[in-house]
């Protein structure tokens with residue numbers, strides 16, 4: 001569900017920030033009539049912003065953004081700043097998620113800790129979660145900060161966050177496979193999971 005072009009993403013943010021010309025507005029909405037990807041992206045984005053503007057939203061504690069910044073891995077800091085400058089509405093959505101006390105808190109304070117779907121049939125070795133040969137897992141698997149190696153079968157979706165997924169020649173996955181390796185993709189992934 002990725003938008004088809006950055007150009008439209010920028011227009012969506014301009015629109016949501018109330019900074020768009022009449023013509024751009026027309027173009028954007030004309031495009032979204034034809035493009036499901038952009039339409040879906042836009043609806044999630046605008047929902048998250050509507051949420052933020054609702055009365056039930058708590059006020060961010062003092063220094064909140066600063067605290068978040070301090071907890072970010074160094075390489076992401078400058079990128080984060082650029083991003084915020086470019087897309088203030090996304091910052092709002094990101095903060096909203098942070099304030100929901102979601103797993104992001106865990107992510108920023110313990111960036112390297114392996115976590116994965118608890119299933120007694122999964123094995124772990126060298127920061128790699130393994131679906132052993134001959135084993136069938138009948139649920140979705142999420143692996144965070146580690147790799148996933150599939151030698152058996154998975155009846156479900158796979159999500160690997162900050163890691164890689166290896167499918168052995170005998171391995172099989174019936175659902176979707178998604179790798180989330182960029183911090184911002186990760187935020188986006190969280191946004192999507194909340195509104196799913």
Ligand SMILES: [Zn+2]
Nearest residue numbers: 004005035038
């Ligand atoms: Zn599109």
